[in-house]
Amino acid sequence: MALSFFRGIQSRPFLLYPSGFFPRKHALFYCTMKSTQTQIATHEKQEPQLKVSTQSKRLDKISKDFEAVIGIETHVQLSTITKAFCSCAYNYGSQPNTTVCPICMGLPGALPVLNSKVIKFAVKLGLALNCKLSLNSKFDRKQYFYPDLPKGYQISQFDVPIATGGFIDLDLPVEYGGGHRRFGITRVHMEEDAGKLLHTGNGSYSEVDLNRAGVPLLEIVSEPDMRTGIEAAEYAAELQRLVRFLGVSNGNMQEGSLRCDVNVSVRPIGQLEFGTKVEVKNLNSFSAISRAIDFEISRQVLLHNEGESNQIVQETRLWDEGAQKTVTMRKKEGLADYRYFPEPDLPEVILGNEYIDGIRDSLPELPEMKRRRYEQMGLSMQDVIFLANDINVADFFDATIAKGADVKLAANWIMGDIAAYMKNEKLSVNEIKLTPQELAELIASIKGGTISGKIGKEILFELMAKGGTVKGLITEKDLVQIVDPVEIQKMVDKVIAENPKQLEQYRGGKTKLQGYFAGQVMKLSKGKANPGLLNKILLEKLNAKS
């Protein structure tokens, strides 16, 4: 046990000298970028484009003289069926105050009993974040008064969290300059969520819904390793991917299943000590994280440059999405006193090595592993990041190439026409009727010359909307590519005969008209003529008598 305490003490030097594992030259190049949203999250609602024109000049200055230090606390709501300490079910959007019981309402005498899934999910995430697991950990009571907390304390983990000292790997999107990053994870601990507090516009009261009270959370605390808004947003996006790949949470930011609080400070480059940190809350999307941090950095640097660095105080600020700025929520008066003590109603949490190994062996392929594998297959980083972003898309891609499809072609189809269709129809990859089997078949049919690429595209849309098989559609619609030179020649002859005027012009030097002829022949063949053969025969015929 002594060991775990010393671990706590030893981690201190890391906090004091975090410096960087990474070069900091990348600093603030992102200010030239258009949208923070494109690659980060296909699931999140589209955000308005990043407005940086006014900030870009200021940010240029920052990159020269100042450095930002960013750490993030993330709360992930676990996708268990029941709450952490009672058997009440939790479903987002249920009628308020319907899934409650004496335990989650904090009635006297009610005793908590831990959901075994919570430990399982914590171990999964701890392992996925490369953490050291505490074989013995415990729950503690964190006392504070707030109407959404019926017991007057939150059951959490304080000095012996279930996992500590890990890291997370990620690839920055290519459009932000790319690059691989590794950010430290300080700790992961289990705790329960509070209820939901609603502030109605009118009236002198607030409303409480306790359905969410007692829902299990994992809090993930990062090392202060991030330097830019983009890095922070990408860290959050990678965490979202990770919890989704692991199946421990839906990671949905809109529903509050993934919540990020960021700590931002700036310091002159070269200075070892951190500047005064400011906490920013109310970040409901990755682009909000990125923009709130960039705003906060320029606000703090501006104060530094104007000789008013004493105006930077330790406080909690809120991101105002409408005004695109952070505003003071509350100033901190010393450290809050939560009077932690061990939760007397719960036994300690003991992990066996066998249990841990069992979970380790059952971990799925994680986003970072997937990206490295795709990279080794020869895909570009842009393809890699796109395909590994969504586990369902990645599974679809993997299943397609498992059916023998060409890797690059499969990637192109998925990222091109299929992604566009999903976006237009607001469907996920699991909702379209196209199967990986048929996509592989389609790719093979085009590659083998059975159908043209153009026809392939038409079939694809039919497959996505209605389903069916490539073979079935080809026979049904008589779409087999015409590769018989005699048949193509007949069509070429017909088109030339029907367009004497254009033929004259062509032979008079307007050779661009070849395209016109090719189009007419293709039309006549209903798109089925093999384009290579068509052009070859057409050219021969057009140039024949000149």
Added chain:
Amino acid sequence: MGCCELLLLHTTIKMGSRALLLLRPTTSTKDLHFKSRFLSEALIVEKRRVRSYSVRSTIHPPDLPRLAETARISLTPDEVEEFAPKIQQVVDWFGQLQAVDLQSIQPAIRADTKGENLRDDVPETFENRDAMIAAVPSYEEPFIKVPKVLNKE
């Protein structure tokens, strides 16, 4: 005052001498860039804990007004005068534990180390919800009504 005492007792029973450390004001910390409030508190507690092996005798007297404030109870000056010695007594009582030599003892994270008590993730509906809701002092379907709050603390 019951709440404070209860808390103190819980703490002391479960944690022995550490509870006394928690009684000290925690505001003297330097403003370092910690990642989380409680993490920094954790480190502070650990540090003190270790230190307490050698510096055994300093127990600060409880600050009654502060204790009352953290428990959200108002005390009249008379009550403060009445309770202060009583709380002091409890603190002194547990202070005797400081005399125990812990040099060679590994800290226990829990008093009871026996067995886990876990539950399967299977939902069950609590049948007497109506009675619970009926007991809520201020309820307006479907919400519990509370005085307007916008900021924590």
